[in-house]
Amino acid sequence: MISNSKFSLLKYLKYFVFFLLAAAIGIAIYVAVLKSDYDLQSSRIIKAPSEVIFEHVNDFKTWENWIPWLEKDPTMVTSYKDTTSGVGATYSWEGKEGKGNLKTISAMPNNEITQQIDFGKGPIAEVYWNFTEVDEGTEVTWGMRGNFSFGEKFYWLFKGGVEKNMIPIYDRGLELLEKYTLTELERHSFEVIGAVDYGGGYYLYQTVSCQIKEIEQKMNQMFPVIVTYMSENNIEASGKPFTLNHKWDEQNNTAMFSACIPVKERVITTGEVLTGYLKPQKTFKTIFKGDYKFANEAWETAYNGLVAQGFSEIVSAEPFEIYTVGPNNTKNPAKWITEIYIPITP
Numbered sequence: 001m002i003s004n005s006k007f008s009l010l011k012y013l014k015y016f017v018f019f020l021l022a023a024a025i026g027i028a029i030y031v032a033v034l035k036s037d038y039d040l041q042s043s044r045i046i047k048a049p050s051e052v053i054f055e056h057v058n059d060f061k062t063w064e065n066w067i068p069w070l071e072k073d074p075t076m077v078t079s080y081k082d083t084t085s086g087v088g089a090t091y092s093w094e095g096k097e098g099k100g101n102l103k104t105i106s107a108m109p110n111n112e113i114t115q116q117i118d119f120g121k122g123p124i125a126e127v128y129w130n131f132t133e134v135d136e137g138t139e140v141t142w143g144m145r146g147n148f149s150f151g152e153k154f155y156w157l158f159k160g161g162v163e164k165n166m167i168p169i170y171d172r173g174l175e176l177l178e179k180y181t182l183t184e185l186e187r188h189s190f191e192v193i194g195a196v197d198y199g200g201g202y203y204l205y206q207t208v209s210c211q212i213k214e215i216e217q218k219m220n221q222m223f224p225v226i227v228t229y230m231s232e233n234n235i236e237a238s239g240k241p242f243t244l245n246h247k248w249d250e251q252n253n254t255a256m257f258s259a260c261i262p263v264k265e266r267v268i269t270t271g272e273v274l275t276g277y278l279k280p281q282k283t284f285k286t287i288f289k290g291d292y293k294f295a296n297e298a299w300e301t302a303y304n305g306l307v308a309q310g311f312s313e314i315v316s317a318e319p320f321e322i323y324t325v326g327p328n329n330t331k332n333p334a335k336w337i338t339e340i341y342i343p344i345t346p
Helices: 004-032 052-056 058-063 150-158 162-186 214-234 293-310
Strands: 037-046 077-080 089-093 098-108 112-118 125-134 137-147 191-197 201-211 241-247 256-260 276-277 283-287 320-325 337-343
Touching: 037 162, 052 058, 052 112, 052 125, 052 162, 058 077, 058 089, 058 162, 125 241, 191 293, 201 214, 201 241, 214 256, 256 276, 276 320, 283 293, 293 337
Parallel strands: none
Antiparallel strands: 037 137, 077 089, 089 098, 098 112, 112 125, 125 137, 191 283, 201 256, 201 276, 241 256, 241 320, 283 337, 320 337
């Protein structure tokens, strides 16, 4: 016979099992009716052109410089296939919390990117990026949308919700992207080439005297006038735009210079655009890559290199700089290339 105490224990155990079963069923029903679709996103305004930020997001090889998951798991291993940028680019990772891969399926330059993310289990989700230029820079939105499996809903229920866990990570990622972008914008370098023969030639130009701080503003006004004149008169450029420095007075903070565009032959002009000729000459060349705000440092490097190599500047001559790659080619100042030429004695 079963004693009363054992009978009571079995009775309570049966009720406990029934309770656990009922609780499990209740939780399962609750999880099942939870919303399956999700759309998570975070936004941040970054003081940089959309073109620059788009490039950093579009190329998976830059991600290791700013993705937040590497902070959480420094042991994470990433890998790429042959295509790392644009449609078809792929990016894979494996770390403590699992593995997965990301693939770019569409990209509208400087505007938006759409990617597919696969965590190896559960439905494939969509990652999206939007880049909107605003007065302060570019508003960058990073988001992910898709549908949860039952297991994923159960997992996130006991983790406190997907928003609570993922949004801070996206916020941190955009913060790191901003830091990386602003650092990249500051990149600049100077390469002293040395003595070269400059061939010279004809050019169309406008000349102005102004304060040194107004030079860039004046250039932005003068070059379009010359370009318009050339277009209206079917005149082709034979090289990159350049400026010819006539006078530079740091003591009085003034400068006199010409904005110039090379042409194949002498052009008889009328009005505000004139024709000039730059004679062939021996020059000292330096290549400057970066934002124009580092121009003074570039010229200082050029003159120091000239002296170091034992050359002498022709004082009466006029140095000039050619804009091989500039704002009309790319909004990323780190990619601007300026060639500096200082006339020297043979």
